[in-house]
Amino acid sequence: MSYLENHKDMLKTIIQIINDALNLDCAVFDTESNLIASTTQYLKRKGNSVHAPSIEEVILNGNILVNKPGYMKSCIGCRFREHCPATIEFLNCIKIEELPIGVIALTSFTKSGHDKITHNIDLYTKILNEITVLISNMIYNKDKTRRTLAMEEMLQCALNISDDSMIIIDSAGSVSYGNDSALKLFSFCSLYTQTVRQILPEHMNSRIMKGEEIQNEIARITNQYMFVSSMPIIHNDAFIGAAIRISQDRETKYSKKPDHKANKDRCLEDIKGDSFAIKDLKKKVRKIASSSSTVLITGETGTGKGLLAKAIHFESSRANQPFVMINCTSIPESLFESEVFGYEEGAFTGAKKGGKPGRFELAQKGTIFLDEIGEMPMPMQAKLLKVLQEYTIERVGGISSIPVDVRVIAATNKDLEALIKEKKFREDLYYRLNVIPIDLPPLKERKEDVGPLSKEFLKKYNHRLNRKIPGFSQEVMDFFMDYSWPGNIRELENIVEYAVNMAEGMITIEDIPHKYSQLNKEAKESIKSKVESVELEMIKQALDKHGWDVKGKALAAEELGMGLRTLYRKLKNIEKWKTENTD
Numbered sequence: 001m002s003y004l005e006n007h008k009d010m011l012k013t014i015i016q017i018i019n020d021a022l023n024l025d026c027a028v029f030d031t032e033s034n035l036i037a038s039t040t041q042y043l044k045r046k047g048n049s050v051h052a053p054s055i056e057e058v059i060l061n062g063n064i065l066v067n068k069p070g071y072m073k074s075c076i077g078c079r080f081r082e083h084c085p086a087t088i089e090f091l092n093c094i095k096i097e098e099l100p101i102g103v104i105a106l107t108s109f110t111k112s113g114h115d116k117i118t119h120n121i122d123l124y125t126k127i128l129n130e131i132t133v134l135i136s137n138m139i140y141n142k143d144k145t146r147r148t149l150a151m152e153e154m155l156q157c158a159l160n161i162s163d164d165s166m167i168i169i170d171s172a173g174s175v176s177y178g179n180d181s182a183l184k185l186f187s188f189c190s191l192y193t194q195t196v197r198q199i200l201p202e203h204m205n206s207r208i209m210k211g212e213e214i215q216n217e218i219a220r221i222t223n224q225y226m227f228v229s230s231m232p233i234i235h236n237d238a239f240i241g242a243a244i245r246i247s248q249d250r251e252t253k254y255s256k257k258p259d260h261k262a263n264k265d266r267c268l269e270d271i272k273g274d275s276f277a278i279k280d281l282k283k284k285v286r287k288i289a290s291s292s293s294t295v296l297i298t299g300e301t302g303t304g305k306g307l308l309a310k311a312i313h314f315e316s317s318r319a320n321q322p323f324v325m326i327n328c329t330s331i332p333e334s335l336f337e338s339e340v341f342g343y344e345e346g347a348f349t350g351a352k353k354g355g356k357p358g359r360f361e362l363a364q365k366g367t368i369f370l371d372e373i374g375e376m377p378m379p380m381q382a383k384l385l386k387v388l389q390e391y392t393i394e395r396v397g398g399i400s401s402i403p404v405d406v407r408v409i410a411a412t413n414k415d416l417e418a419l420i421k422e423k424k425f426r427e428d429l430y431y432r433l434n435v436i437p438i439d440l441p442p443l444k445e446r447k448e449d450v451g452p453l454s455k456e457f458l459k460k461y462n463h464r465l466n467r468k469i470p471g472f473s474q475e476v477m478d479f480f481m482d483y484s485w486p487g488n489i490r491e492l493e494n495i496v497e498y499a500v501n502m503a504e505g506m507i508t509i510e511d512i513p514h515k516y517s518q519l520n521k522e523a524k525e526s527i528k529s530k531v532e533s534v535e536l537e538m539i540k541q542a543l544d545k546h547g548w549d550v551k552g553k554a555l556a557a558e559e560l561g562m563g564l565r566t567l568y569r570k571l572k573n574i575e576k577w578k579t580e581n582t583d
């Protein structure tokens, strides 16, 4: 099929317009001399077979004027030689980027048509040139759009082959493309409204924007450590964007589609711990998975509320649907409503064309995780309550209600009942959320988990940082068991990550951050001094009983089960102790 065949309909329309406007006939041929489109009159009078050499001549010369059809040099060999129905033919070559793609003929079958053209030859030359340019531009743009759309489709398709998150940014850092995996990773925000600054840490963002190449570097993204690679896109020596890959681990390759079952199992398995609390928690998660009832997770910071919310989602029948997170502290109050409930076009100045779905809509059929619910502004609490009562939302500026099928999981480290008393949290909302309450105990109350968690994090960071640290010294483990962990599991994880970076073999007390090793030293010193004062008190009592002379000292040493020399050494301390206690 000839290239111009694709544009037949458009050419027919243009030819009809020329015919109406100029009262002249018109035809377009491809470079193989096939008639592509013409006026009815042209087809009737000349048929669809054209004298090929004349088309070749136009292609060679750019244009020709056949003002005596049938009698000119180019008519030699034509079947209409000496009896051509046309009175005049004005032909131009149609080119795209200097490449001939066809020929257009302005034709008349009347004497008046012939005279009109020959008497105004400059005008008609100009008109024909402009029509030719118009046709080539229209074809070019149409093809370009088609090519661009096809390229976009191809790009999306290519990016979706990868299980890794693939993002393309433009020269300003705005996200132009994201594959399915990236949209899922950033499902808590609308990826296409983000810039690279909002999704990657600042140090990486500035290097990417400078056109630097990054290969498998670790960054904390959406609360997890991931590997980031970036390749600048250069056009005409200018930075026009970058292709970014975010992967779970170095080994992630372009493999099969994610297995949601595996994903689901892994998520609950990600919750480590041997304590009764953890075992009980897992049992509870399996039990409530099939339900769509609202869950309220409470617990101190870093106890794993976010991890648990994900596990509930992936354990449930909604596992293949979106998991959308809202951190109630990170959205400014003024944007809260439009972010969470979405908005309609024209709802406010700056509102996007076509409006924007809110996070509730994005979570349709899935789960919405409202983190730090205790921080939710009061007016928003009223709106949320309405959603939980009616399971419909209204976009800002919208007039209709949109039904939502979403499971709500909320989490907080605040005492909501105390907030209710302070009139900072709605009681009715609290009861709506607190259908299935789950409390995550702090790490200090489940010390049995410290060992398994430490081992787990050691494994994780050995793998991530490509190290082979074998384990922890007894002193470190003792410290871990004694420490009160105000930052809970997050704090433990951070210490282990630091230590895996620092250690040269087994993790010792010197490999953990200074703040902790110092605490350990102080704790040990205070234990030592406590032990010593108890010991000295016992020596004193024994000496009081047996006498402070040589014989008494020997009897006291025997009674206390210590060597006489040790007793004399300790006595020196007693002298010190005596002076301290008599002061």
Ligand SMILES: Nc1ncnc2c1ncn2[C@@H]1O[C@H](COP(=O)(O)OP(=O)(O)OP(=O)(O)O)[C@@H](O)[C@H]1O
Residues within 6 Å of the ligand: 223, 270, 271, 272, 273, 299, 300, 301, 302, 303, 304, 305, 306, 307, 308, 371, 412, 413, 453, 456, 489, 490, 493
């Ligand atoms: N039982 C667990 N097993 C393994 N990792 C855990 C466990 N609990 C928490 N973590 C890890 O500890 C870190 C903190 O967990 P998470 O962010 O879920 O805590 P959170 O309670 O939501 O904290 P915050 O209230 O500060 O948001 C995460 O990296 C998480 O993967």
